[in-house]
Amino acid sequence: MDNLKLELKTKIIETLNLEDLSVEEIADNDPLxxxxxxxxxxxxxxxxxxxxxxxxxxxxxxKEGKSIFQSIQTMATYIEQNRTK
Amino acid sequence: MKNCFINGLSAISTQDxxxxxxxxSLKTVNPNENILRATEPNxxxxxxxxxxxxxxxxxxxxVATSAKALEEAGLTQVEAIITGTGMGCSQDSEKFLxxxxxxxxxxxxxTSFIQSTHNTVAAQIALRLACKGYNFTYVNGAVSFESALLxxxxxxxxxxxxSVLVGGIDEYAAHTFSLYExxxxxxxxKNVPFSVLNPTTKGTVFSEGATFFALENTKNASxxxxxxxxxLRNKLTSAELPTFIASFLEKNNLETSAIDxxxxxxxxxxxxxxxxxxxMHGFKDSIHLxxxxxxxxxxxxxAFGLWVAANILRQQEIPxxxxxxxxxxxxxxxxxxxxxxxxxxxxxxxxxxxx
Numbered sequence: 001m002d003n004l005k006l007e008l009k010t011k012i013i014e015t016l017n018l019e020d021l022s023v024e025e026i027a028d029n030d031p032l033x034x035x036x037x038x039x040x041x042x043x044x045x046x047x048x049x050x051x052x053x054x055x056x057x058x059x060x061x062x063k064e065g066k067s068i069f070q071s072i073q074t075m076a077t078y079i080e081q082n083r084t085k
Numbered sequence: 086m087k088n089c090f091i092n093g094l095s096a097i098s099t100q101d102x103x104x105x106x107x108x109x110s111l112k113t114v115n116p117n118e119n120i121l122r123a124t125e126p127n128x129x130x131x132x133x134x135x136x137x138x139x140x141x142x143x144x145x146x147x148v149a150t151s152a153k154a155l156e157e158a159g160l161t162q163v164e165a166i167i168t169g170t171g172m173g174c175s176q177d178s179e180k181f182l183x184x185x186x187x188x189x190x191x192x193x194x195x196t197s198f199i200q201s202t203h204n205t206v207a208a209q210i211a212l213r214l215a216c217k218g219y220n221f222t223y224v225n226g227a228v229s230f231e232s233a234l235l236x237x238x239x240x241x242x243x244x245x246x247x248s249v250l251v252g253g254i255d256e257y258a259a260h261t262f263s264l265y266e267x268x269x270x271x272x273x274x275k276n277v278p279f280s281v282l283n284p285t286t287k288g289t290v291f292s293e294g295a296t297f298f299a300l301e302n303t304k305n306a307s308x309x310x311x312x313x314x315x316x317l318r319n320k321l322t323s324a325e326l327p328t329f330i331a332s333f334l335e336k337n338n339l340e341t342s343a344i345d346x347x348x349x350x351x352x353x354x355x356x357x358x359x360x361x362x363x364x365m366h367g368f369k370d371s372i373h374l375x376x377x378x379x380x381x382x383x384x385x386x387x388a389f390g391l392w393v394a395a396n397i398l399r400q401q402e403i404p405x406x407x408x409x410x411x412x413x414x415x416x417x418x419x420x421x422x423x424x425x426x427x428x429x430x431x432x433x434x435x436x437x438x439x440x
Contacts, residue, residue, distance in 0.1 A: 042199075049194045
């Protein structure tokens with residue numbers, strides 16, 4: 001799980017070009033949207049594609065996204081339970 | 086009819102033009118490089134960090150230079166934003182197309198796609214300023230910037246618009262430039278060192294940059310120059326060039342002797358150098374200047390030429406590094422810029438001092 005969280009932080013920094021952030025600066029429970037990392041709706045689309053491409057998870061219900069993308073912790077938990085690759 | 090004045094300008098180029106003053110910013114470039122890259126400033130002073138992370142270099146260069154030109158003119162808003170770009174946002178276009186190929190048309194992400202269109206820079210500037218006015222981008226090869234400038238001046242002189250941001254932007258993109266090298270548009274590295282003024286080989290030294298101008302219908306104490314006229318022609322033979330220039334001058338009631346400075350777009354391509362020789366031949370008594378040995382060639386490099394001309398007219402000073410001939414003048418009132426690329430996209434711009 002710890003490796004997955006580290007992997008997710010690295011991928012998010014790289015995919016979303018969060019140049020000013022390092023892996024160490026993102027806490028597992030930091031909110032990804034709003035006050036935390038400040039991600040927006042375009043980033044949400046990037047994360048949905050990332051889940052599909054790297055972990056084989058297709059998110060079909062938009063309502064699911066809100067809880068899955070709350071933090072690195074919630075993302076990692078969901079991926080562990082649902083990944084197909 | 087109103088006149089069109091340059092009241093603010095800014096350039097990001099291979100030179101330190103964004104932060105240094107005009108005369109001190111111009112330095113000789115490495116003659117052994119066939120591709121030059123723009124010197125980037127710290128963008129954070131001009132673009133919010135959240136916006137920077139999605140922007141490719143061309144967008145950052147365009148947004149920063151437009152902000153600085155606007156600031157210099159003392160404007161916080163304009164009535165129109167007009168840009169010119171030959172290749173548009175090539176970096177994001179390449180990124181998006183590469184993703185399509187690498188991922189077999191699956192998993193396409195939105196960021197590079199939505200920022201890959203040619204009008205992205207004009208749109209980003211409008212978003213930043215919350216400008217709902219006229220917004221247009223010209224993609225016309227090597228007259229992309231001049232087309233934008235012509236439209237900008239027409240907006241001011243004929244459409245009663247008071248202020249326009251106009252600029253030219255083109256960025257380096259690895260795959261596009263590798264194709265240019267393959268077809269010989271970029272000089273072969275085997276032929277170093279490269280000379281822009283006395284070339285012996287085909288192709289040019291390619292580059293990138295963004296140059297923006299804040300144009301207004303009124304002049305003030307810090308106005309750079311007046312843009313008097315712009316003439317474009319897609320195709321010409323070098324034999325037709327003198328007539329093209331003569332009719333342009335005649336239209337503006339000027340003799341060649343009234344032109345103090347001719348700024349030519351020589352780019353070191355021996356194949357098309359004849360056009361510039363012909364142009365200079367027609368202005369025997371004028372000071373001849375060039376600038377692409379400093380900026381490199383790109384579709385909107387001529388905007389850098391206009392940046393040079395506007396600075397000369399305001400400062401009444403010509404840096405030695407720009408000179409082709411040794412003719413001296415007491416002052417500089419009228420400047421003509423002539424540019425073409427590979428025998429196409431000929432442009433003439435007439436700039437006048439306001440002093």
